[in-house]
Amino acid sequence: MIELHRVSKVYSVGPVKVPALREVSFRINKGEFVVLTGPSGAGKTTLLRLLYRDDLPSEGDVEVLGASLVGLGRSQVAALRRSIGVVFQDAKLLPVRTVYENVAFVLRVLGTPRREITARAFDALRVVGLSARAQAYPAQLSQGEAQRAALARAIVRRPPLLLADEPTGNLDESMASEIVGVLKDIGAGGTTIVLATHQARLAASLRRRTLTLGGGRVVKDEG
């Protein structure tokens, strides 16, 4: 499903080179739920950005869903992303659209037939427990609800891979456990999940395979 071969990433800030990842290698199998943890600046977000081809590695190769991401053209990147759901710390909901419209928007831009859109959008909202709030606008949602809406948007295409970058970062403990519960449910359906979090307690409570990053390297791979 995911394979990294000696991946390094260096950012250039003017003349200064800032290494974010150093020779990272690992493999994640289909259906796995992997927690990516480590302190802020450890390279978690950089790693996830490489996985959905928002950026390219400086060295090494990234394979996702059987395809090497180095050298992909624009249309191939778009095709890859159709198989990946992504959730961020901020929900990134469109403020002028309702929860339902936010979820349906993804299907509409991908040309899904109209009759399928409603059923699939409401199905995704049901999975995250947000059916009752379908007509609410993002400003009317709690942070936990907004994050669940973002999750619904990420899974509405039923992607085989879900990347979650600090989805509980802005939430209190009970809301965070709600989101984690939803992620577990999604994972139980066979979706491969990579969850990045700096919250060590949360990572430990999940009891899943955990990759710990430090200084841009994988310092621990356990579980």
Next chain:
Amino acid sequence: MLGFLVGEAFRDLRRAGRVAVSAVVLITLSLAALGGFWLVSSNIGRAVAKWRDQVRIVVYLKREPSAGEVVALLERVRAMPGVAGVVFIGKADALRSLKQVLGKDASVVDQLPANPLPASLEVTPSATAATPEGARELLTRLAGLPETDEVAGGGDWVERLAQWQRLLATIGLGVGAVLAVAAILTVTTATTLILHARRHETEIMRLVGAPELTIRLPVLLQGMMQGLAGAVLALGTLVITHSVVAPRLEPLVNLTLGLSQIVFLTPLGVLTLLGGGTLLGGLGGWLARAAREP
């Protein structure tokens, strides 16, 4: 999908608000100016074409030739390049024509001791001699005939009218072009605002792997919609102006240019204006997109 793209384009237009309205107004002004000059120019063009057909060159002869000399002279003139036709008018024919023109005052002619009018040739230039250069060459050739006393006529004034027509068309194009550039810049500004307003949508669209066409087309479409709306308004303005002004000007135009009516733009002209407006708007949208996405 098409419904979605058009819907997004309309949503973008609403977002642009007053700037989009300004862009539509500027496109209307530029196309109305262009169309107005075009309309005037094409009507003058019709007058020029009509008068060109009626241009005659009169070659006054030194003396009235005999019947045999007339046949030979006519053959020589017909053989000249740039001559479509030639008619001999004898002294008696000329006097008859003068009497017809004078009407009830024709008796004045009878007081004359002798017929003072010269015999002449009335030459119709061919299309090749309808240009200023062609006409000048033909006049020189006719003046070079040994029988020629004087050459009169020609299409100088028609050419002057044609020059006015070209000048008007150039001014129209100039004014239209300046306004068109302003319109493109306004559409670009409106589109830049739209791109800023829809940056979150664009981000999500890219994130979920939407095809580039789906991302770019609404922006191009909203620009084209602004252009088309401007073109329709410009055409409406021209139609109304034409229907109000033309009947009032037609008597004067008939008297001066010999045109019985001022015609509106041809269907091809109307389509060109509509297409031009749509293109202007699309170009503005495309420029804004290109400026933001190298």
